[in-house]
Amino acid sequence: MTDMNNPDNGGHGEWPQQQRPQYPRQPQYPQQPQAPQGYPQHAQYPPRQPGQQQPPYGYPVDDAAATTVLPPVPAFDDADATTLLPPVPPLGDAETTALLPPVVPGAVPGAPPAAPRHRQPVQPPFQQPAQQPVQPVGHPQGYPQAPLPEGQPEGRPRARARHAAPAPQPAEVFDPPTMTLKRPPAPGPAGPVGAPPVPPFAAVPAQPAPPAPPAAPRGRTGSPIIEPGLQPALITAGAAALLAGGAALGQVALALVVALLQLLTAAGWFRLNGMWPARQGILLAALAGFTADAAVLLADSDGGVAAVVGTLGGFFLLVLVLQTFRPSDPKERFYALTVLGSATVVTALCTTLLVADWVPAGVGAVALxxxxAAAPLPGPKQLGPVLGLVAAVALGLLVGAPVALGALAGLGALVGRRVAAYDWPSRFVHMTAGVALPLAVAAPLIWMATDLLA
Known part of the structure; x- marks a missing residue:
């Protein structure tokens, strides 16, 4: 048995030695230093009296003994806790909206016009009940009343010093003829009801309207044919005279004049088809004509036609290869191939004047x-071309040329002039294609009339 008077027993009661539970020993904390003079002493646990038993580990302790270290917490009263807060007076609807500007009924300046309403059956006029003033709500019990100025009764809410409550607005009236609501005029800031309202916004000066964009050019109307006129026709007659003089001087002189005609033809053809500047195409077409001229001069008397055909075929193949591998849009590539190929053919066929007979008579018929055809003759428009064709045939018969020479030469001249007048051509087109195409188109026809049909 254990001795109950032994202080080492710990007050655990009678436990057999072999059944006594072993508890871990609590660590010993160092003694706290004493507070300096002038500072309050911390509360200490009361010392255990001799013979006082300590509660076993795990048992609840006394609440009073456990909280002796904490300072006492004084109870707070709700009234004392809210004494520092200012009193909150109750506010009615009139005081709540006193700081807001008055709402002027009617259309807002700058707002878009209202959509038209559908026609509805006529209804009797009605009036909107006027707004009832909101009664103030008193303070709840337990709160102090706010101090009121002298001369003001207690039952009314305190009014703002600088803002007054808005007056009740007149009722809206329904207008049966127009099926709309007529709003009464809003009271002005210092005028009676019915006076014109003061606009809430400052008048903005009207700004001038922006200038209208220029109208798009109107599409051309009428016939796209514009005749080259008399001046290009006279220049064509001068070029025909040069060709006749070159033919009289020999093949070399004629080849030089034909080269000038080929250069003018290539430039006019590209500009007529809307491709400008197209220096590479113009130079390639002119180079084909120059090569054909050189091939005819170097060939014998029987190989001139073969030289022209061979040169034309080789350059046409070159044009086809260049345009096929051109890095561009397929539609544009096809258009460029068509223009360049036709320009090469028309320019190279001018060389047939070097292998044709009766060149002076043929170019004379073209000029006439x-x-x-371009002369301003009285009568209908078709009178000039008809007279020109008749004069070309008569000229061929007068000089003793084949019968078909004057007719084919005059027909080629009229066709070339018509082509140069198509699709609203410009002045540049008239002075290039309008001058060269009558001779360029008539050149292979002159060769056919003197060699094939003779």
């Missing part, structure tokens, strides 16, 4: 038909 072109000038008469």
């Amino acid at each position: 038909a072109t000038v008469l």
